[in-house]
Amino acid sequence: MEVKLHDIGEGMTEAVVLSYFVKKGDYVKADQPLVEVQTDKMVAEIPAPAAGIIQDILVPEGETISVGTTILTLEAKSPPLVETMSNQPNVTAESVHLFAVKKEETVCAKRMIERRVLASPYTRKIAREHGVDLEQVVGTGRGGRITDEDVYRFIETNNAKQTNHSSVAGGGTESQSFEKADDNAPSFSVIPFRGRRKQIAKKMAQSLYTIPHCTHFEEADVTELIRFREELKQQNFHISATAFFIKALSLALKQFPIFNARLDEEREVIHLKQEHHIGIAVDTEEGLIVPVIKHVESKSLREIHEEAKRLTKKAQENKLTLQEMTGSTFTVSNVGPLGGSIGATPIINYPEVALMAFHKTKKRPVVMENDEIAVRSMMNISMSFDHRVADGATAVAFTNYFVRLIENPKLMLMELI
Amino acid sequence: MVVGELAHERDVVIIGGGPGGYNAAIRAAQLGLSVTLIEKAELGGVCLNKGCIPSKVFAHAAQKMAELPHIKEIGIELGHASFQLGKLQNYKTKVVTQLRQGVEALCKANRIEVICGKASFLAEDRIGVESGEVFDVYRFRHAIIATGASYVSPPSINIDHERILNAYSIYGLETLPSHLLVYGDDYIAIEVAMSFKMFGSQVSVITNDGTFGLDEAVAKELQRIWKKRKIKLYQHCKVESVTSSPDAVAATLKTATGETVTVEGSHIFVACEAKANVDGLGIDRLGIQRTEQGFIEINYQAQTSLPHIFAVGDVTGGPMLAVKAIKQGKVAAETIAGKQSEIDLTFLPTIVHSIPPIAGVGLTEDEAKAQYEDIRVGSFPVAGNGYAGIIGQKDGLVKIISDAKNDVILGVHMIGVGAVELISSGIIGLEMAAREEDMKFPFYPHPSSNESLLEAVESLQAEAIHLSPAMQKGSKKKAVSR
Ligand SMILES: Cc1cc2nc3c(=O)[nH]c(=O)nc-3n(C[C@H](O)[C@H](O)[C@H](O)COP(=O)(O)OP(=O)(O)OC[C@H]3O[C@@H](n4cnc5c(N)ncnc54)[C@H](O)[C@@H]3O)c2cc1C
Numbered sequence: 001m002e003v004k005l006h007d008i009g010e011g012m013t014e015a016v017v018l019s020y021f022v023k024k025g026d027y028v029k030a031d032q033p034l035v036e037v038q039t040d041k042m043v044a045e046i047p048a049p050a051a052g053i054i055q056d057i058l059v060p061e062g063e064t065i066s067v068g069t070t071i072l073t074l075e076a077k078s079p080p081l082v083e084t085m086s087n088q089p090n091v092t093a094e095s096v097h098l099f100a101v102k103k104e105e106t107v108c109a110k111r112m113i114e115r116r117v118l119a120s121p122y123t124r125k126i127a128r129e130h131g132v133d134l135e136q137v138v139g140t141g142r143g144g145r146i147t148d149e150d151v152y153r154f155i156e157t158n159n160a161k162q163t164n165h166s167s168v169a170g171g172g173t174e175s176q177s178f179e180k181a182d183d184n185a186p187s188f189s190v191i192p193f194r195g196r197r198k199q200i201a202k203k204m205a206q207s208l209y210t211i212p213h214c215t216h217f218e219e220a221d222v223t224e225l226i227r228f229r230e231e232l233k234q235q236n237f238h239i240s241a242t243a244f245f246i247k248a249l250s251l252a253l254k255q256f257p258i259f260n261a262r263l264d265e266e267r268e269v270i271h272l273k274q275e276h277h278i279g280i281a282v283d284t285e286e287g288l289i290v291p292v293i294k295h296v297e298s299k300s301l302r303e304i305h306e307e308a309k310r311l312t313k314k315a316q317e318n319k320l321t322l323q324e325m326t327g328s329t330f331t332v333s334n335v336g337p338l339g340g341s342i343g344a345t346p347i348i349n350y351p352e353v354a355l356m357a358f359h360k361t362k363k364r365p366v367v368m369e370n371d372e373i374a375v376r377s378m379m380n381i382s383m384s385f386d387h388r389v390a391d392g393a394t395a396v397a398f399t400n401y402f403v404r405l406i407e408n409p410k411l412m413l414m415e416l417i
Numbered sequence: 418m419v420v421g422e423l424a425h426e427r428d429v430v431i432i433g434g435g436p437g438g439y440n441a442a443i444r445a446a447q448l449g450l451s452v453t454l455i456e457k458a459e460l461g462g463v464c465l466n467k468g469c470i471p472s473k474v475f476a477h478a479a480q481k482m483a484e485l486p487h488i489k490e491i492g493i494e495l496g497h498a499s500f501q502l503g504k505l506q507n508y509k510t511k512v513v514t515q516l517r518q519g520v521e522a523l524c525k526a527n528r529i530e531v532i533c534g535k536a537s538f539l540a541e542d543r544i545g546v547e548s549g550e551v552f553d554v555y556r557f558r559h560a561i562i563a564t565g566a567s568y569v570s571p572p573s574i575n576i577d578h579e580r581i582l583n584a585y586s587i588y589g590l591e592t593l594p595s596h597l598l599v600y601g602d603d604y605i606a607i608e609v610a611m612s613f614k615m616f617g618s619q620v621s622v623i624t625n626d627g628t629f630g631l632d633e634a635v636a637k638e639l640q641r642i643w644k645k646r647k648i649k650l651y652q653h654c655k656v657e658s659v660t661s662s663p664d665a666v667a668a669t670l671k672t673a674t675g676e677t678v679t680v681e682g683s684h685i686f687v688a689c690e691a692k693a694n695v696d697g698l699g700i701d702r703l704g705i706q707r708t709e710q711g712f713i714e715i716n717y718q719a720q721t722s723l724p725h726i727f728a729v730g731d732v733t734g735g736p737m738l739a740v741k742a743i744k745q746g747k748v749a750a751e752t753i754a755g756k757q758s759e760i761d762l763t764f765l766p767t768i769v770h771s772i773p774p775i776a777g778v779g780l781t782e783d784e785a786k787a788q789y790e791d792i793r794v795g796s797f798p799v800a801g802n803g804y805a806g807i808i809g810q811k812d813g814l815v816k817i818i819s820d821a822k823n824d825v826i827l828g829v830h831m832i833g834v835g836a837v838e839l840i841s842s843g844i845i846g847l848e849m850a851a852r853e854e855d856m857k858f859p860f861y862p863h864p865s866s867n868e869s870l871l872e873a874v875e876s877l878q879a880e881a882i883h884l885s886p887a888m889q890k891g892s893k894k895k896a897v898s899r
Contacts, residue, residue: 049709116763118825118850128757143823145850193724 002070003034003049014066015039016326017059026054028074035071038326043199052076064322119146127151132158196287207350215345215384216395220403222361223377228409242280242334243305244412245358248405250276250296251415253330256398258390259354260329270389279328279349280308282315283338289315290349292328333357336379346384354385354395356402427453429753430544430557432536432698435462436739437730438563439520441746446527448754453555454529455536455546460520463565463585463731464739466513471588472608474509476770479615483772487809500616502593509588538699541723559725559753562713563746564698566731568689573658580661580684584609587686594618594684598668600656601688602629604769607639609686610648611771620648621680623670627652630767632781632830634796634816639775639832642812651680659685693732708734717759719749727753741765764847768837773799773813776840779828779847782818791821795877797869799833801884804864810834815873817843817856824852829873835866842870853877 005015015037022034033045034054055073059065117134118141119127126148127134137154139146193201225244232239253260257272264271276297279290291311296304314320331349335341336358346357359380366376381403385395405411429445431438434456442454459466478500485498524531534548544555568583570576578586584605596619599610606622607629614620622643627650628636643650653673660667666685670678693712701707706714706722712734719727727749730742744760751758769775785792799805799813813833819826829843846856853874861871872881879889 120849124759125757128759143825143852 001050001052001074001076003046003072003074005037005046005065005067005069005071014064014322015044016064016322017061017071018043019061020057020072021045022054024054024057027077028052028054037071039322043202046071048074050074050076062327117146118144119151123148123151130155196289200287203350204347207347210350211348212387213345213348213384214387214392214395215382216392216399217343218381218383218399218403220379220381220406221366221376222379222406225406225409226377237302239301239305240308241336241361242308242332242358243301244406244409245332245334245356246278246280246293246296246304246308247301247412248402248409249278249330249332249356251405251412252398252402254297255401256394258394259385259398261353261389262329262351263353263386263389265388273329275329277327277329279331279352280311281331281333282312284316284318286318289320289325290328290331291315291320291324292326294327328352331355336360342380344382346382348384348386353389354383356399357382357384425453425553425555427451427530427555427557429453429559429561429750430455430536430555431561431563432544433462433563433565433694433730433732434460434520434531435563435565435730435742436464437565437732437742437746438462438561439524439746440743441561441563441727441729441750442529443523443527444747444750445753446529448750448756450750450754452527452529453532453557454524455532455534455544457533457535459517460524460531461513461517462563464742465516465520467585467588469739470513470516471509472584472605472612473770474505474512475588475612476608476772478505478508479612480772482615484809490809500593502616503591506589506591535697537697538703541703541725559727561719561746561749561753562695562698562700562721562726562728562732563730563742564694564732566691566693566712566734566737569692570689571687574656574687575659576687576689577661580666581659582684582686583689584686590684594682596621596682596684598623598666598680598682598685600624600668600685602626603688604629604767604775606686606688607769607771607775610643614646614648615772619682621651621682622648623651623654623656623668623680625653625655629769631775632777632816632828633783634814635775635777635830635832638812638814639771642773642832651678654678656687659687691731691737693734695732710734715745717761718752719745719760720752735762736765736767738765764844766840766844768840770837773810773833774836775832776836776843777828777830778840778844779826780818781828781830782816785818785820785827789820789822789827792827793819793821793877795819795873795875795881795889797873797876797881797884799866799869801872802866802869803883804866804868805834807864808834815839815869817870817873817877819853819877824854826851826853826856829870831869831873833866833869839866839870842867 018036018038020035022028028034028048028051030049030051031047034048035046037044037046052074055075057072059069059071065071117124118139119134123146124134127137130151132151132154134146137146137150140150141147222241225241229239229241253276258270260273260276262271262273275295277292277294278296279292281288281290291314293299293304293307293311299307311320311324314324328349330352333346333355335344339360341359343359344357346355348355359382361377361379363375364378365373366378368374381399383395383399428450429452431442431452431454434454438454438456439460442452445452464470482500485495488495521531532546532548534546536544536546539545539554542556544557544560546553546555568585570583574581576583576586582590587609593616594613597613598621599606600623602625606624610620610622627640629639631639640650651670654670657669657671657677659669665681665683667679667681668685670680672678695711695713700713703723703726705726708714713721713728713732715721715728715733719729721728729745729749731737733745735741741762748758748760764778766776766778780788782794794816796814796816799815800811805811810833813831813836815831815833816829817826818828826846829840829847831839849855856874857871861867872883875881876884876889879886881889
């Protein structure tokens with residue numbers, strides 16, 4: 001049986017295969033999520049159409065595929081009861097289909113029974129009302145029965161931890177872990193929590209749950225940069241500050257490749273990436289989106305500037321293609337132009353190692369080398385990094401290097417190849 | 418949106434007034450929400466108008482027919498008994514009308530706005546209702562789709578509703594079939610076969626596997642009863658085609674051994690596959706997710722992939738049962754009102770109003786064996802129950818399955834008088850995660866059919882009083898060694 005990328009709505013035509021939850025030879029239950037794919041609007045999980053064994057995985061992770069492409073193949077192997085039924089020679093596939101209702105009933109009952117927890121409906125309700133997943137609760141009652149007290153004890157000891165209470169019935173899939181309706185009595189302000197908003201939420205939570213974040217702050221004197229940009233303007237070159245930041249960043253990443261990496265905890269390796277694909281966080285009406293400038297390490301300032309401009313515009317018009325939104329190895333967020341913020345603790349664009357945010361540039365009195373006070377244009381930088389992968393000292397050295405380039409933009413000439 | 422179009426604002430708009438829809442409406446109203454219920458035909462849906470209720474009117478009459486010999490036996494002489502299907506149809510109409518008026522009155526008492534018309538989604542927060550020349554638009558915060566499902570003919574058989582009938586038309590017959598062929602594998606097929614047999618039709622059942630999704634022992638007892646009642650059973654057969662002439666039908670079957678057999682009758686009933694009623698509903702525009710079979714996908718709160726739109730009942734697939742639709746309707750309404758509700762179909766009972774009735778909940782013996790290492794099986798024949806002897810209805814058995822490791826009850830299955838009522842004890846036991854002692858300890862009224870359940874529980878450990886030791890040990894050993 002072929003498992004294909006089917007149309008998951010919103011007019012999508014293609015998707016990137018993000019990650020597999022299964023491997024070849026795995027036994028899967030019907031509706032068990034097999035693979036996570038990303039479209040330009042959302043991340044979705046593709047569930048197993050039937051119980052069976054994964055025969056082959058056809059599309060590698062990271063590949064973009066169009067609707068209709070076969071992602072993997074599955075050898076359907078029914079749960080035991082149905083199996084005995086279909087073993088009877090007279091029952092053809094067609095005749096089983098004719099009585100689909102009955103067959104579903106069987107599958108349903110079987111799947112559901114696996115969720116059985118030994119608790120009375122009253123106790124189960126207490127659990128629901130507190131968002132407790134009863135499968136996590138250890139029953140102290142006789143025969144392993146979960147009592148009201150067990151649930152309350154669980155709530156107390158797990159107060160800090162948020163238990164995720166998502167569940168799907170009727171052949172649903174995990175991707176369908178729909179939200180609860182609002183808790184209180186109805187009010188007329190409901191914002192649908194799905195599409196991009198939901199995807200952002202998912203990614204942020206994943207990042208923060210996985211990565212021990214450490215953020216450190218730095219300031220950069222951008223007076224020279226401003227002056228240099230003016231000079232270029234005279235020559236009719238309009239290069240944005242962001243382009244300079246990205247260029248400087250790429251140069252710094254060459255020195256400190258550990259921040260352009262990906263940690264693979266399972267295999268116990270850190271992959272250092274050769275290419276610098278820099279994501280730029282862009283604020284749009286629908287929320288945050290991150291277009292990616294590929295291969296910054298081999299692009300000129302002017303190319304970076306043009307591309308950033310083009311991508312930002314497309315982002316705002318909601319016209320980015322999937323390729324333009326995936327594959328970043330490091331992400332920057334330039335919140336300066338938005339007018340506010342002197343510092344932040346940005347959340348890393350998982351599975352990257354670090355993210356840098358540039359804040360508002362402001363004229364400030366600064367004590368110069370010669371102890372004179374001068375009016376300088378100062379900008380704050382916040383850099384979050386994955387403390388599993390790098391330590392504070394490395395991060396400081398990295399930002400120092402970066403700041404030096406920003407403060408003396410002409411130094412970047414030294415890096416011309 | 419059309420200029421000048423007027424939108425009415427509602428907390429909850431429900432499409433479909435079947436059991437799923439009207440239960441949702443009443444519960445939502447009880448919880449203080451403003452509710453609009455849109456129904457294009459009649460309140461009560463399939464269940465009330467052409468499903469559960471009509472079929473049970475027939476089953477009820479059939480039960481009375483079955484009791485006639487016994488009535489004579491206890492000294493009541495009724496003279497010559499005859500059955501008139503036309504009169505039963507009148508009675509059915511009376512019952513259905515009364516019940517429907519009851520639903521209408523309840524909607525009114527709960528201040529539910531009931532609108533007659535065909536509804537479709539115009540946008541994520543708008544439903545249009547077409548009623549004759551009028552088209553009204555309703556804006557909602559939450560919507561519940563309860564449009565049900567329809568039976569579609571299998572490709573090889575053309576249901577003409579004259580001699581080739583489905584679950585909707587069989588209970589509309591005005592004249593009794595002389596020989597009814599029943600083709601199907603579900604509870605409706607059993608009910609049809611039994612009812613018409615009792616009315617005096619000759620009945621032949623054609624089935625794929627013969628277990629009808631029942632526990633094996635129950636299915637075996639049913640087959641024994643059919644044999645006694647002279648219902649012919651074509652097991653492991655598939656109907657390839659059906660032809661009809663003005664006064665007869667002929668079904669061509671393929672048997673397990675590959676032979677082709679032709680069975681003739683006056684009428685044939687065909688159990689059909691159900692298809693969600695979503696055509697023209699406009700849900701695909703909204704991107705509401707559907708299963709491969711086209712049913713609307715929902716979670717344990719009956720929410721669709723759009724969290725403010727819910728779906729309940731047959732339109733969501735799975736077992737096509739009103740009992741499920743009713744629960745889902747309530748859960749949807751409660752969730753909308755901010756309550757923590759949940760649908761859990763683990764202990765959804767299966768019932769059949771046959772003669773005698775059949776009921777089951779939880780795992781069958783085969784299912785339990787597949788999922789648990791060591792199980793116990795207890796079984797008690799209804800013939801051993803004193804009260805069954807009094808009322809002269811001794812067919813059947815009660816069977817109970819438990820986990821030998823911790824005594825937890827896994828399933829209860831029965832065929833016999835009172836099964837449909839008695840199963841509630843089993844359902845509550847399973848929901849409470851009862852163990853053998855929990856079911857054994859309480860008093861069971863005497864004399865009553867209830868005692869069959871008690872003795873079945875007792876027989877799990879060879880403690881049933883009205884069962885010979887040999888029979889109890891047998892069942893115990895079988896469970897362990899198999
Ligand atoms: C012969 C028979 C016997 C049965 N026996 C039993 C039984 O013993 N026990 C049991 O639990 N179940 C039984 N059922 C099944 C039961 O009838 C169904 O499961 C139940 O009716 C489903 O309820 P529902 O609310 O989902 O849909 P329905 O009852 O199908 O109601 C849907 C309603 O929506 C309306 N509708 C559809 N589309 C629109 C639209 N666009 N706009 C406005 N209105 C619309 C329809 O007119 C209909 O009234 C039986 C069914 C049959 C046919």
